[in-house]
Amino acid sequence: MKRTGIFTRAVFVFCFLSLFASLAGATPEDRIVQYTGSNTPQLDPAQGTDRTSCSAYANIYDPLMFQDYEGNLEGGVAESWNISDDGLTYTFAIRKGIRFHNGDELTAEDVLFSMERLLAIKRGFSYLFSGLIKNVAVPSENTVVMELSKPFGPFLKTLAKFYIVNKSEVLANLKDGNFGERKDYGMNWLMNNDAGSGPYKVAEMAHNQHLYAVKFPEYWRGFKPGNPEGFRLLALSEPVTVRTMMLRKQLEFTDEYQPVETYHSLQKTEGIDVFSISNGKMLYLSLNNAKAPTDCPHFRKAISYAIDYDSLLKIFAWRSHPKAPVAVSLIGGTKDLPYYTYDLAKAKEELAKSRYADTLDKQIMEIAWIADVPDREKLALAFQATFADLGINVEVTKEPWAKFVDQASRKEDTPNGATLTIAAHYSEAGTLLRSVYHSSSIGSYENMSWKAYPEVDDLIDAALRETNEQERIKKYIEAQKLIVENQPHIPIFEEPEIHAYQSGYLAWEPVELVNAGKTIVPGLDLLYMRGIQFK
Amino acid sequence: MGSSSFFAFKRVLWSLAALVGLSLLIFTLSRIIPGDPARMALGPRATEEAVQELRHELRLDRPLPLQYVSWLASVLKGDFGLSLMTMRSVTQDIKIFLPATLELVLIAALIQLIFGILLGVLSTSCQGTWLDYLLRITAYLGVVTPSFVFAILFMLLFGFLFPVLPVMGRTSVLLQLPPITGMLIADSLLRGDFSTMWNAFTHLILPATALAMNGMSQLARITRSAMVDNLGKDYIVMEAAQGISRKKIFFHYLLRPSIIPAVSVMALQVGSLFGNAFLVESIFNWPGLSRYGVQAMLFKDLNAVSAVVCIIGCVFIIANIVVDILVAVIDPRIRLKAGE
Numbered sequence: 001m002k003r004t005g006i007f008t009r010a011v012f013v014f015c016f017l018s019l020f021a022s023l024a025g026a027t028p029e030d031r032i033v034q035y036t037g038s039n040t041p042q043l044d045p046a047q048g049t050d051r052t053s054c055s056a057y058a059n060i061y062d063p064l065m066f067q068d069y070e071g072n073l074e075g076g077v078a079e080s081w082n083i084s085d086d087g088l089t090y091t092f093a094i095r096k097g098i099r100f101h102n103g104d105e106l107t108a109e110d111v112l113f114s115m116e117r118l119l120a121i122k123r124g125f126s127y128l129f130s131g132l133i134k135n136v137a138v139p140s141e142n143t144v145v146m147e148l149s150k151p152f153g154p155f156l157k158t159l160a161k162f163y164i165v166n167k168s169e170v171l172a173n174l175k176d177g178n179f180g181e182r183k184d185y186g187m188n189w190l191m192n193n194d195a196g197s198g199p200y201k202v203a204e205m206a207h208n209q210h211l212y213a214v215k216f217p218e219y220w221r222g223f224k225p226g227n228p229e230g231f232r233l234l235a236l237s238e239p240v241t242v243r244t245m246m247l248r249k250q251l252e253f254t255d256e257y258q259p260v261e262t263y264h265s266l267q268k269t270e271g272i273d274v275f276s277i278s279n280g281k282m283l284y285l286s287l288n289n290a291k292a293p294t295d296c297p298h299f300r301k302a303i304s305y306a307i308d309y310d311s312l313l314k315i316f317a318w319r320s321h322p323k324a325p326v327a328v329s330l331i332g333g334t335k336d337l338p339y340y341t342y343d344l345a346k347a348k349e350e351l352a353k354s355r356y357a358d359t360l361d362k363q364i365m366e367i368a369w370i371a372d373v374p375d376r377e378k379l380a381l382a383f384q385a386t387f388a389d390l391g392i393n394v395e396v397t398k399e400p401w402a403k404f405v406d407q408a409s410r411k412e413d414t415p416n417g418a419t420l421t422i423a424a425h426y427s428e429a430g431t432l433l434r435s436v437y438h439s440s441s442i443g444s445y446e447n448m449s450w451k452a453y454p455e456v457d458d459l460i461d462a463a464l465r466e467t468n469e470q471e472r473i474k475k476y477i478e479a480q481k482l483i484v485e486n487q488p489h490i491p492i493f494e495e496p497e498i499h500a501y502q503s504g505y506l507a508w509e510p511v512e513l514v515n516a517g518k519t520i521v522p523g524l525d526l527l528y529m530r531g532i533q534f535k
Numbered sequence: 536m537g538s539s540s541f542f543a544f545k546r547v548l549w550s551l552a553a554l555v556g557l558s559l560l561i562f563t564l565s566r567i568i569p570g571d572p573a574r575m576a577l578g579p580r581a582t583e584e585a586v587q588e589l590r591h592e593l594r595l596d597r598p599l600p601l602q603y604v605s606w607l608a609s610v611l612k613g614d615f616g617l618s619l620m621t622m623r624s625v626t627q628d629i630k631i632f633l634p635a636t637l638e639l640v641l642i643a644a645l646i647q648l649i650f651g652i653l654l655g656v657l658s659t660s661c662q663g664t665w666l667d668y669l670l671r672i673t674a675y676l677g678v679v680t681p682s683f684v685f686a687i688l689f690m691l692l693f694g695f696l697f698p699v700l701p702v703m704g705r706t707s708v709l710l711q712l713p714p715i716t717g718m719l720i721a722d723s724l725l726r727g728d729f730s731t732m733w734n735a736f737t738h739l740i741l742p743a744t745a746l747a748m749n750g751m752s753q754l755a756r757i758t759r760s761a762m763v764d765n766l767g768k769d770y771i772v773m774e775a776a777q778g779i780s781r782k783k784i785f786f787h788y789l790l791r792p793s794i795i796p797a798v799s800v801m802a803l804q805v806g807s808l809f810g811n812a813f814l815v816e817s818i819f820n821w822p823g824l825s826r827y828g829v830q831a832m833l834f835k836d837l838n839a840v841s842a843v844v845c846i847i848g849c850v851f852i853i854a855n856i857v858v859d860i861l862v863a864v865i866d867p868r869i870r871l872k873a874g875e
Binding site for chain 2: 042123127244247372406407435
């Protein structure tokens with residue numbers, strides 16, 4: 001082959017490849033924040049409760065009440081509010097001048113419609129309000145009155161998850177459905193479109209691929225300098241892809257489900273940091289309190305003392321030692337209780353008091369781990385090894401999530417223990433106390449104890465009825481003290497939300513608050529775009 | 536009715552019977568596996584009333600045979616029911632995701648066929664040389680290496696070390712117009728939008744090539760094996776003795792009978808392409824049917840699972856029929872035998 005021939009071909013290949021060079025993807029200069037999630041979100045705020053949907057809602061819609069990163073409740077769509085003395089009636093003054101993305105003005109009618117819609121569809125966050133809100137009325141153009149069936153102290157905080165949709169826009173896009181004259185309540189249309197008033201509006205919804213949203217210039221709160229021009233939520237969580245894109249600066253934030261190795265590796269890269277903060281999630285060793293041997297409180301306390309929490313924290317980085325039955329980052333979660341630490345002597349002491357002390361060799365404790373989360377196997381095996389020091393036989397089983405949820409609905413099929421992460425849905429301890437420890441949640445995977453503790457129920461109910469926040473916190477603490485005595489479930493860690501992010505060119509409000517010594521209270525989504533600024 | 540037409544009619548009839556059997560099997564299996572899909576979809580905090588409403592909407596409160604009959608009746612009207620994962624109609628989901636996977640699989644199949652056969656021809660023409668050995672070893676490695684390993688390799692090579700190709704999604708262009716076929720290359724070609732077509736094509740290169748590697752190596756080996764077998768046949772020896780050029784012998788007389796096994800294997804490859812597509816789609820954020828199907832299985836999304844399996848079954852059947860026809864076109868002996 002002649003040299004000129006080789007040269008010509010080389011030039012051709014170079015030119016050919018350079019055609020592709022521009023296709024490398026978005027760059028920081030675009031000021032578009034790209035981040036990953038396990039799936040594309042449900043755009044309809046009456047449908048989704050998963051993480052990616054919540055991060056979309058926080059940016060595309062306005063809630064009735066807005067809670068900042070430090071847990072302060074500000075007005076969102078509600079400018080001011082008033083609570084009746086009996087705690088049953090909430091009157092909200094709706095802020096004037098808020099525009100939806102299509103230009104319509106937000107009024108009290110939109111608030112009323114949004115709540116009616118949420119309660120009728122019965123999905124998404126409707127469970128926070130269903131059975132609680134007795135009536136919603138609009139006595140005047142900018143006033144909404146909500147009547148509750150019973151006092152509920154954290155009510156205002158739950159309204160941080162109540163997003164307002166544009167009534168006229170939704171009603172103009174109805175399709176056939178099951179809601180009488182309201183047809184499908186706009187569910188079909190809202191799969192691909194938004195009816196919100198938030199800081200960003202949907203530009204493109206490519207299902208199972210990405211959600212692309214751009215700044216809404218008329219947003220009533222305005223923007224800070226350097227706030228992103230838009231964001232792209234990518235339905236992508238493959239570690240190789242995420243890592244590659246972070247290293248190429250094609251991604252600004254990773255999702256929180258990456259393996260530990262990915263975070264460690266990204267942390268070593270200049271310009272990338274890993275930020276982790278508790279968001280109210282707890283990892284529990286949930287226990288069946290109605291099945292031998294975990295039906296004995298001394299047995300449960302024994303295994304609580306037998307877990308080497310510090311060693312587990314070395315394997316599962318960025319977690320923190322539990323100090324209470326609920327996450328201490330939640331309002332009302334207390335660090336001041338005497339709590340279980342690794343102490344084999346105390347473990348043996350408790351085991352000796354257990355009714356199975358003499359028949360331990362005949363007892364088998366079954367611990368299930370969820371197949372969809374491979375890391376949990378390490379945890380289950382660690383428990384097996386640790387409990388063996390006490391002479392406890394542990395059988396580790398792997399269960400697909402669907403099967404486990406089914407098993408947890410029947411007492412006889414629920415295993416002795418299972419490693420489960422339970423998330424908080426509003427920023428107070430009441431959310432986890434209710435879902436993990438209250439007997440009303442028995443039969444769901446969140447509370448597989450199959451044993452009611454009436455005194456605990458009474459304390460939790462009393463706390464949730466209390467409208468004075470300080471008094472409510474005191475009652476939460478009382479409930480937690482009693483729970484510690486019975487130890488129906490064993491908290492293993494507070495599970496953080498972890499993101500690797502491009503610290504080289506991004507300023508991120510939660511990071512700055514933590515660096516300034518402030519405490520982040522779970523509530524506002526960490527990927528709220530107005531809290532992100534390009535440097 | 537001619538014998539060929541009768542043959543085709545019988546094939547279609549048996550194919551339909553196979554599809555019905557497949558639908559019955561997957562429908563039953565998906566419903567007897569433990570787990571309450573309504574509860575899983577709504578979460579543990581949804582009220583029992585909401586769960587029962589959803590169960591009723593999904594017809595899960597009816598006996599299994601009745602569920603199947605009403606599901607089949609809906610499917611024949613083009614309605615696969617509600618997806619619990621996306622909360623959309625499964626038909627709508629299929630319209631979005633199927634073209635994406637079809638486009639990926641079609642291009643991968645083309646790459647497999649063309650390059651697999653070409654590599655087989657090249658290996659045969661260099662039989663016994665270092666190039667032949669290299670190609671054979673490469674083909675072995677290609678066969679035993681899973682598609683997702685190639686996907687990760689390409690991601691690292693072309694996404695990180697030499698970032699010349701996009702590694703994510705179907706296009707980086709904002710699509711304003713509604714789809715025609717759903718396949719971006721075809722749609723943009725039909726609209727005369729060559730820049731979108733090029734953009735979509737470049738996004739397809741890496742995932743399609745990763746998906747094709749396995750099958751391409753397989754076809755290369757099969758083609759080489761068949762060509763080497765046929766190379767020793769009398770008619771080839773006679774042609775060489777008559778002075779016909781090596782190139783003409785290879786491409787005109789030797790290739791045609793030698794690619795029949797390769798083309799037949801392609802029918803099986805289609806099923807494997809759909810199966811392997813899941814991991815490739817996940818790595819390259821390709822919004823395809825395979826990824827949707829696996830997510831549906833993990834989520835116990837009954838309607839989506841049934842729909843995906845039935846559609847892949849259909850595609851498999853159609854691929855087999857097409858390959859049978861193709862083989863008959865290539866080899867006149869098969870046409871004559873079928874006629875007899």
